[in-house]
Amino acid sequence: MSARCQVTGREPGFGNSVSHSHRRTRRRWKPNIQTKTYYLPSEDRRIRLRVSTKGIKVIDRDGIESVVARLRREGVKV
Numbered sequence: 001m002s003a004r005c006q007v008t009g010r011e012p013g014f015g016n017s018v019s020h021s022h023r024r025t026r027r028r029w030k031p032n033i034q035t036k037t038y039y040l041p042s043e044d045r046r047i048r049l050r051v052s053t054k055g056i057k058v059i060d061r062d063g064i065e066s067v068v069a070r071l072r073r074e075g076v077k078v
Contacts, residue, residue, distance in 0.1 A: 007055035
C-alpha cells in the first residue's frame, strides 16, 4: 500500500544520505501515515482514512464533513 495521505496528498520525499566522509546513498523520507476511523454524522456511518499527522490536523481544523466533501469533489471514493 502506498505511503500517501488521502487528505493532503503527502508522499515520500527522496534524497541522499550523506555520511561523514560525504559518500552519498539514496534514501527516502516517509510521511507519518496513520489509519484513522472517523464518524460521519450526516450518513450515520464510520469511514476509515489513511492520513498523515498533518492530515489529522487539517481534519481537526476544518471538520470531517467538509474534508469528505472536498475528497468527493476530487473524485475519491469515500
